[in-house]
Amino acid sequence: MNFPFAPQQGSTIAYQHDVVFYALVALTIVFTVLVYAMVIFFAVRYRQGSKVSRHNPPHENLPLEIAWTVIPTILGLIMFFFGAKLFIEMRTSPKDAQDVYVVGKQWMWHIQHSNGVRENNTLHIPVGQPVRLTLISQDVIHAFYVPDFRCQIHVVPGRYTTMWFTAAKAGKYPFYCAMFCGTQHSEMGGYVYAMPPEEYARWLNNGGNNVAPMSMEERGGRLFKVLACDNCHKQLSDERAPSLVGIYNKQRNISGGGHQTADEAYLRESILKPGAQLTAGYGPTMPEYEGQVSEEDVLDLIAYIKSLNGMMPSGTTTVATTEAQKGSSGNSPASRLATESNTASGQEASRSLGATDMNETGPAVNAVAAENRTDRK
Numbered sequence: 001m002n003f004p005f006a007p008q009q010g011s012t013i014a015y016q017h018d019v020v021f022y023a024l025v026a027l028t029i030v031f032t033v034l035v036y037a038m039v040i041f042f043a044v045r046y047r048q049g050s051k052v053s054r055h056n057p058p059h060e061n062l063p064l065e066i067a068w069t070v071i072p073t074i075l076g077l078i079m080f081f082f083g084a085k086l087f088i089e090m091r092t093s094p095k096d097a098q099d100v101y102v103v104g105k106q107w108m109w110h111i112q113h114s115n116g117v118r119e120n121n122t123l124h125i126p127v128g129q130p131v132r133l134t135l136i137s138q139d140v141i142h143a144f145y146v147p148d149f150r151c152q153i154h155v156v157p158g159r160y161t162t163m164w165f166t167a168a169k170a171g172k173y174p175f176y177c178a179m180f181c182g183t184q185h186s187e188m189g190g191y192v193y194a195m196p197p198e199e200y201a202r203w204l205n206n207g208g209n210n211v212a213p214m215s216m217e218e219r220g221g222r223l224f225k226v227l228a229c230d231n232c233h234k235q236l237s238d239e240r241a242p243s244l245v246g247i248y249n250k251q252r253n254i255s256g257g258g259h260q261t262a263d264e265a266y267l268r269e270s271i272l273k274p275g276a277q278l279t280a281g282y283g284p285t286m287p288e289y290e291g292q293v294s295e296e297d298v299l300d301l302i303a304y305i306k307s308l309n310g311m312m313p314s315g316t317t318t319v320a321t322t323e324a325q326k327g328s329s330g331n332s333p334a335s336r337l338a339t340e341s342n343t344a345s346g347q348e349a350s351r352s353l354g355a356t357d358m359n360e361t362g363p364a365v366n367a368v369a370a371e372n373r374t375d376r377k
């Protein structure tokens with residue numbers, strides 16, 4: 001069915017809730033139809049002027065009266081039993097529930113976890129563990145409503161209300177303000193992110209970031225892949241580009257004669273304006289990254305290039321442009337670099353950026369990273 005009849009059942013009580021709800025709807029329909037069918041039937045049959053016999057109208061029918069009293073009473077009590085049982089369950093939070101505090105105000109939801117992590121209009125929770133919300137409003141009456149969890153509670157100024165639920169499966173569930181509270185009431189909502197407990201713990205420990213803060217070096221390594229620097233700069237020099245392994249603070253031969261120390265300034269210029277000083281033996285084929293990457297990105301790239309010096313065994317001066325290195329064995333520092341960047345930073349890049357973002361340039365990468373970070377105002 002494409003059009004869902006009801007919201008998905010995202011919490012542990014959603015199924016019971018739906019059973020009670022639909023049973024009540026079914027009973028209501030049955031009795032409404034029964035009563036109205038009889039009203040219409042008798043109204044038509046005994047309308048003024050109809051030729052039906054009106055002799056001997058029955059004045060009492062004990063079995064019938066007992067039936068129409070006892071059967072609805074029993075049905076009503078059954079509904080009451082299951083309804084009250086579920087109501088009590090939904091209103092009594094388990095002792096081990098994890099506390100989350102929610103403040104509603106025109107027109108947003110401020111949420112705070114017990115370790116101090118805050119978020120706005122999103123609520124991250126662990127799957128399969130009870131979560132208790134304590135809610136209050138800063139201005140007018142709101143209501144916190146998670147349809148997929150079948151949970152709703154008023155959020156009132158000057159008074160705490162509570163509600164609890166256990167998310168049944170990981171996913172993204174919308175929540176809304178369910179009490180008309182002013183002009184932007186309809187925008188007062190967000191999403192519950194139910195995540196596996198380990199992931200939630202990681203999220204909480206990272207201060208509400210999905211991705212652990214990366215070191216400059218790690219971020220630089222990721223940019224090096226994302227910006228496709230590694231298309232040309234392999235771990236070994238080849239005809240496309242010189243290797244960057246171990247070049248930091250080493251003398252570089254500049255084409256047309258002369259030397260340059262590959263310090264930060266030289267590396268920055270080599271990235272932003274590669275044509276300014278070409279490495280001996282190469283043409284001006286490297287694209288200019290000026291305007292493509294931010295200064296932060298450049299600093300991160302430089303930190304990454306510096307870290308490549310650590311790949312060098314002590315005593316080695318350079319592997320950058322040595323022809324002999326091309327035939328080196330699998331244990332060389334250069335191939336260790338290859339393995340490292342293919343696994344660690346490569347996975348990091350695809351995990352947090354997604355495969356399609358791999359061609360994005362610097363500022364876009366920053367935007368993605370910023371989006372991953374939760375607004376913590």
Ligand code: HEC
Nearest residue numbers: 227229232240241242252267270274277278279282285286
């Ligand atoms: C199209 C191939 C290509 C791409 C892509 C490329 N480079 Fe280069 N790069 C070269 C070539 C060729 C040279 C040598 C000529 C020169 O100095 O411009 C070079 C030189 C350099 C140097 C100076 C190295 C030395 O020997 O002193 C650095 C640093 C550098 N690139 C970093 C980067 C970074 C960082 C990126 C990604 C943002 C990148 N390159 C992308 C081809 C490329």
Ligand SMILES: [Cu+2]
Nearest residue numbers: 142177181188
């Ligand atoms: Cu509201």
